[in-house]
Amino acid sequence: MLLSSPSLQNGSLRVTYGDLHDATNGFSSSNLVGTGSSGSVYKGHLLHFDRVIAIKVLNLETHGAAKSFMAECKALGKMKHRNLVKIITCCSSADYKGEDFKAIVFEFMSNGSLENLLHNSEDESKNLSLNFTQRVDIALDVANALDYLHHNVEQVVVHCDVKPSNVLLDDTLVAHLGDFGIAKLIHGAMENSSKAQVNSSAIKGTIGYVPPEYGAGGQVSPHGDIYSYGILLLEMLTAKRPTDSMFYDNLNLHKFCKMKIPEEILKIVDSSLLMPFSEDQKFVVKNNIKECLVMFAKIGIACSEEFPTQRMIIKDVIMKLLEIKQKLTC
Structure with missing residues (x-):
């Protein structure tokens, strides 16, 4: 079941595919800020969340993508430092076609790379x-x-x-x-x-x-x-x-x-x-x-x-x- 807005679970933000779809205007190309072999990054705005976010959508056809997703969530979830990109939450669910969807939500960095x-x-x-x-x-x-x-x-x-x-x-x-x-x-x-x-x-x-x-x-x-x-x-x-x-x-x-x-x-x-x-x-x-x-x-x-x-x-x-x-x- 898709939630109408992001919710907090165990103190961290919980988001669904639907939330991220809405946040990026349907993963619109106008919100695409970068792409690579591992996936694409979109800029977005979550309902009831005051900061601009960056959403890294993993290309699950890439070899080892699921393992990469787990490594990144595990690594960043436990670390807090002013010079590390701050992970807001991870999303592992299904898209509207019922296919696997994995994404990592970060704070948006306005000056790029x-x-x-x-x-x-x-x-x-x-x-x-x-x-x-x-x-x-x-x-x-x-x-x-x-x-x-x-x-x-x-x-x-x-x-x-x-x-x-x-x-x-x-x-x-x-x-x-x-x-x-x-x-x-x-x-x-x-x-x-x-x-x-x-x-x-x-x-x-x-x-x-x-x-x-x-x-x-x-x-x-x-x-x-x-x-x-x-x-x-x-x-x-x-x-x-x-x-x-x-x-x-x-x-x-x-x-x-x-x-x-x-x-x-x-x-x-x-x-x-x-x-x-x-x-x-x-x-x-x-x-x-x-x-x-x-x-x-x-x-x-x-x-x-x-x-x-x-x-x-x-x-x-x-x-x-x-x-x-x-x-x-x-």
Whole structure:
């Protein structure tokens, strides 16, 4: 039986297919905000619920979709952090044709994904170009989210798919890490990261961001998220995707940045970061901008080292980013 409006059950919002159908005007294309292999995301308004919501409708024909749904609900249901996308509720029912329907309801992030802002891939009318200080803040937000997942929950959570399209920004540009469809829960607090591992044979992840040890069938661990995070930082710095056509044979984003710092840092950074200072290169050097760009690049490089144990630990990342932030405000 379909309810006429969302209801509360055990303190959490309970919604039906009918509620979500009405919230999105029949899953109208005008409310579609994104689509991918795992499903589609719609913007919506629930009756008697004051916030705008995002509804991720799973494509159940995709292999492992039901398992992905359970993983995401399980992972996000127990976690609360200002830099994680907040899950409002999950819906598992039947649509009006009697077919299985599964969806996850989140808080809507009005500034979309970091991917869109870095590469202007959607809604160019916003024309929001992130300055360096904003990028440092976003990097800090994602680092704090990973620190929480790896150290501050009962079960260590390895996200397994850290990338710009999974970093969502609210109306004040606070970053929230989302899409836990392939996240792995590992028993026990992370006293010893070497013990916090599961096999990576089933991990898909995203080409360019997957750590080399996963491709070789190695163990899933927090070190893998750190690698992906390092690539994310280098992409934020250069506005070049790790899959850019310039990277082939033995050249990748990590090696490209490593070769160019510190002397050639200004040649590889996203040109929009230098736009305010383009008339005065001396200003860039004098005001710590160049030094801070090099520091940011070094963090990305240190996080994306080939061997897991050589990668920077997340608490050191946070300290270094705070140091950059302080220098930028001097």
